[in-house]
Amino acid sequence: MDITHIEHQTAPRLEQDIHNFFTQVRFGSPIPPMTHDEHIQKIIEQTAQVLLVYFREWNELMFHHRDSDCSFWVTQFRNAYFTVLQQFDSRQHYFNPTAKHTAKWLAEHVLNKLKQLFATTGFHEALHQSNEQYEKRVDHLRELYSEVSKLSVDAPDLKFYLSYPVGTELLQSVDQVIQSFRVFEKKLTSLPWFRAQVIFSYYHLIRDSTRNCYVIRFYLTFQKVFYCNDIDYSVDLLRLWQDATHGMGILLQIPDEETQHSNGNPFGFDPDGLFNFPEPKNPLDDLGDLPDTVTSVNEQMNKICIATRGFKIFNGKKW
Numbered sequence: 209m210d211i212t213h214i215e216h217q218t219a220p221r222l223e224q225d226i227h228n229f230f231t232q233v234r235f236g237s238p239i240p241p242m243t244h245d246e247h248i249q250k251i252i253e254q255t256a257q258v259l260l261v262y263f264r265e266w267n268e269l270m271f272h273h274r275d276s277d278c279s280f281w282v283t284q285f286r287n288a289y290f291t292v293l294q295q296f297d298s299r300q301h302y303f304n305p306t307a308k309h310t311a312k313w314l315a316e317h318v319l320n321k322l323k324q325l326f327a328t329t330g331f332h333e334a335l336h337q338s339n340e341q342y343e344k345r346v347d348h349l350r351e352l353y354s355e356v357s358k359l360s361v362d363a364p365d366l367k368f369y370l371s372y373p374v375g376t377e378l379l380q381s382v383d384q385v386i387q388s389f390r391v392f393e394k395k396l397t398s399l400p401w402f403r404a405q406v407i408f409s410y411y412h413l414i415r416d417s418t419r420n421c422y423v424i425r426f427y428l429t430f431q432k433v434f435y436c437n438d439i440d441y442s443v444d445l446l447r448l449w450q451d452a453t454h455g456m457g458i459l460l461q462i463p464d465e466e467t468q469h470s471n472g473n474p475f476g477f478d479p480d481g482l483f484n485f486p487e488p489k490n491p492l493d494d495l496g497d498l499p500d501t502v503t504s505v506n507e508q509m510n511k512i513c514i515a516t517r518g519f520k521i522f523n524g525k526k527w
Contacts, residue, residue, distance in 0.1 A: 216420040218265040219513035226281040227505045229255045256315040263311045271302040279513035280503045288321035342502035349524045356408040360432045365490040369460035370424040377421045385422045386516045392452040405434040410491035410524035415510045427491050
């Protein structure tokens with residue numbers, strides 16, 4: 209199993225499963241004559257069976273990404289996982305099943321810990337605060353972009369897609385992508401035309417669910433007076449992105465939405481193919497497409513559940 213499978217498949221699956229477990233424990237009710245305790249125990253047993261189907265994957269996720277930033281529900285699972293692990297061996301960072309401590313034993317004990325956590329008022333306050341902080345950050349970025357719009361009315365927005373060619377998906381872990389992007393961004397901001405013309409930059413790391421490949425939506429907002437139609441800014445961006453990725457980076461060419469099917473999504477669809485979304489044309493559109501809460505699992509684009517510690521999945525800056 210490769211690390212990218214864990215990032216693109218296992219982590220989002222675990223995020224969904226733990227969110228489902230929370231909603232069942234929190235909002236489900238027993239059907240008489242079943243008691244409340246029997247109802248909860250049944251949910252734990254059923255969820256444990258769901259988790260056991262891909263035990264090896266999430267067990268490796270816990271080890272490989274123990275120092276990463278994870279999405280909300282994966283983080284809750286990881287905290288419970290290591291709490292259970294440390295109870296019988298404080299030296300362990302990885303669970304090796306034994307005759308006494310089986311994979312089923314681990315799954316049920318982790319879920320029991322989560323059940324206890326989800327019943328506390330402190331957890332619900334933490335959930336509320338996480339969503340509130342997320343909402344404030346999104347609003348702050350909207351305000352920054354709006355402020356810039358006042359400095360240059362009808363400021364041009366250029367959109368780029370930083371990614372990798374077909375066939376290199378297994379070579380690009382999220383840590384490598386983020387490291388390359390940081391190098392790219394640092395070099396870009398040192399260019400004379402960037403310092404003179406760009407008044408706002410914005411990025412959003414997403415997943416191409418068709419290829420299981422990372423893509424970075426990258427926007428540059430220019431001072432309209434200084435923007436030059438005759439300059440192909442993509443030339444410099446491609447050069448810097450290739451430098452940062454050891455020659456592997458590409459700029460994806462995405463056709464205008466008008467030339468595609470209505471509401472076409474170039475990066476894949478949800479599992480049932482029910483929701484298709486157009487690509488955002490500017491940072492404000494992208495912010496508007498974000499889910500309402502950080503704890504949501506019903507996103508328009510596939511949720512990124514693992515990232516390098518301290519890295520923001522989306523962010524903008526006024527220059």
